[in-house]
Amino acid sequence: MSAPSPDATSLRVHGFRASLARLAAVAIKEQQQLRRDRLTLAMMLFLPVLQLMLFGYAIDQDVRHIPTVIFDQDHSALSRDLSQRLGATGFYNLKGAVSSYAQVGRALRGGEAKVALVVPPNFSADVARGVPSQLQLVIDGSDPQTAQSAVSGASGLVQSRAADLLGEHAERTGAALGAVRPPISIEPITWYNPDLQTSTFVVPGLIGVILTMTMVMLTAMAIARERERGTLEQLIVSPLRSAELIVGKIFPYVLVGYVQITLILTVGRLVFHVPFVGSVPLLYALAFLFIAANLALGLVFSTLAATQQQAMQMSFFFLLPNILLSGFMFPWEGMPRGAQMLSQILPLTHFHRIVRGIILKGSTFDDVVPEVLWLACILLAMIVVASLRFRKKLG
Numbered sequence: 001m002s003a004p005s006p007d008a009t010s011l012r013v014h015g016f017r018a019s020l021a022r023l024a025a026v027a028i029k030e031q032q033q034l035r036r037d038r039l040t041l042a043m044m045l046f047l048p049v050l051q052l053m054l055f056g057y058a059i060d061q062d063v064r065h066i067p068t069v070i071f072d073q074d075h076s077a078l079s080r081d082l083s084q085r086l087g088a089t090g091f092y093n094l095k096g097a098v099s100s101y102a103q104v105g106r107a108l109r110g111g112e113a114k115v116a117l118v119v120p121p122n123f124s125a126d127v128a129r130g131v132p133s134q135l136q137l138v139i140d141g142s143d144p145q146t147a148q149s150a151v152s153g154a155s156g157l158v159q160s161r162a163a164d165l166l167g168e169h170a171e172r173t174g175a176a177l178g179a180v181r182p183p184i185s186i187e188p189i190t191w192y193n194p195d196l197q198t199s200t201f202v203v204p205g206l207i208g209v210i211l212t213m214t215m216v217m218l219t220a221m222a223i224a225r226e227r228e229r230g231t232l233e234q235l236i237v238s239p240l241r242s243a244e245l246i247v248g249k250i251f252p253y254v255l256v257g258y259v260q261i262t263l264i265l266t267v268g269r270l271v272f273h274v275p276f277v278g279s280v281p282l283l284y285a286l287a288f289l290f291i292a293a294n295l296a297l298g299l300v301f302s303t304l305a306a307t308q309q310q311a312m313q314m315s316f317f318f319l320l321p322n323i324l325l326s327g328f329m330f331p332w333e334g335m336p337r338g339a340q341m342l343s344q345i346l347p348l349t350h351f352h353r354i355v356r357g358i359i360l361k362g363s364t365f366d367d368v369v370p371e372v373l374w375l376a377c378i379l380l381a382m383i384v385v386a387s388l389r390f391r392k393k394l395g
Contacts, residue, residue, distance in 0.1 A: 063149035063334040068092040068115040069107045071099070071138075076124035082135075082161060086117060091153035093333075104138055108191060110367040111353050114140045114333065115150045127165060127183045135186045141193030142360045144201055146331045151188045158186040192360045200275070203268040204359045205328045208351040210264065211257055211287075212294050212322050213315075218256070219298030220311040222249050228308060247383075250295040257291035258284065278358035282365060286358075289375040290351040296382035297347070303389035322348045350374045 070083050087094040095113055098104055107113040118136035126133040137154050139147045162182040193200045261284070268274040298315065305311035323329055325343040332340065332349070343349045350371040357363030365372075 063146050063331045064091050065093040066091060066115050066146060066150050066153075066333050067095050067113045068117060069095050069104065069113040070097050071101070071104055071116055071118045072097060073121045074119045074123035078124040078127060079119040082119070082158075083117065085157060085161065086154065089153055089157060091149065105191075106367070108138070108140045109357060109361045109363045111357065111371075114143070114146055115154075117154070130183065132182065133184050135184060137186055137188045139188060139190045140361075141190035141196055142201060142356050143327075143331060144193065144196040144198060146333060147190060147193075147196060149331075154186055154188075158184055199268075199272040200360065201356075203264070203272050203274045204356045205352055206268075207261055207264050207355050208290065208326070208348045209323060209328055210260060211291060211351075212348050213319055214260065215253060215257055215291055215294035216298040216301065216318060217312060217315040218253050219249060219295045220301040220305070220315045221308040222299060223302035224305045224308045224311045227306070249299060250292055253295050254288065254291050257287070257295075261287055274359070276359050277362040278360075279364075283355065283358045286354055286368070286372060286375075287351075289372065289379055290347055290354075293347040293375055293379040293382055296379060296386050299386040300382060300389060303386060322346050325349065327352050344374065345378065347375055347378050350378075 068086065072079050072083065083094065086092050092115065095107070098107060098116070101118075104113075104116040104118070107116065116138040118138060120133060120135070123133050123135075135158065137151065139150050141147050159182075162184045165183045190196065265276065269276060297318070298311075301314045301318070302311050305314060321342075325335065325339055326332075326346055326348040327343075328348070332343065335343070353371050354363075354368045354375075357368055361367075
């Protein structure tokens with residue numbers, strides 16, 4: 001086989017160099033376009049920092065400061081000491097006392113508490129006589145991870161206190177430690193999700209996550225799409241006010257949101273057997289605030305973005321803190337104070353509490369009033385900002 005001629009080799013080398021030159025030209029052009037797209041570049045640089053801060057600082061699997069109420073039917077020094085020890089562990093944040101199981105239910109339904117410690121009548125008298133007495137720990141099982149942490153912390157405390165009391169009793173009576181039953185024990189009672197099924201916790205939360213993802217994205221591209229198609233000028237010369245345009249663009253997507261809610265509830269019930277113990281009309285009525293708030297937020301993004309691509313990037317960028325900070329994946333009580341304050345401005349945080357409260361606990365409107373007020377304020381703020389931004393675009 002004959003060797004290639006010098007001319008053929010030269011052509012191949014020249015062609016390879018030309019190909020490299022063309023690739024370099026394309027790469028340089030792409031880099032220049034990326035540098036001009038400051039919004040995309042900022043998100044590329046800021047997103048890793050945000051992820052690092054959220055996962056490293058705000059997300060904590062060790063649940064602490066669980067809101068707790070005390071139902072003390074004994075009102076003795078021993079029961080007060082036990083309550084104080086419970087708060088001193090750092091796992092529980094004592095919110096106050098209640099006087100009945102009905103008040104325990106209201107505290108758990110309204111989100112004021114996740115746990116209730118119930119001290120039985122004659123608790124200290126039974127312990128003094130050597131009669132074993134049993135405490136109750138009523139737990140909101142709608143969040144399995146918080147429930148497990150609550151049981152673990154209280155059980156350890158009661159076992160430690162029982163050992164102290166057992167030693168005191170043995171020293172006082174001279175009885176052998178092994179011959180005496182522990183003077184106190186604790187019985188966990190889980191409400192709303194007795195089997196601590198993960199699907200029962202996740203499926204209601206998915207309603208808010210899916211609505212956030214779709215509603216924000218649908219409207220985030222609305223104004224950007226009008227601008228790219230050249231139809232924004234028609235809206236400018238129309239007699240529409242900016243607020244009328246904002247509401248008009250939001251309204252058609254509200255029906256889409258309700259269709260999504262219905263589909264998720266139906267599949268959750270038929271496939272995952274998620275119970276629905278609350279009011280369906282109440283859930284649908286309050287969902288309007290959440291859907292509208294996300295649609296208005298999407299319109300704010302659309303007024304900030306120059307292209308549909310940028311609008312979509314901002315939508316995905318917004319979704320990450322919603323998933324991590326709203327309580328959908330990680331217990332809200334385990335987050336630092338700063339992360340909790342930041343999560344309060346996210347509509348998903350409040351809708352999670354509403355939807356899980358109504359579906360799993362049977363919460364009434366009175367139980368979720370604080371979350372409704374938060375959603376209403378967020379919706380109003382988003383409509384005002386979107387209207388002002390659009391008026392600025394027109395100017």
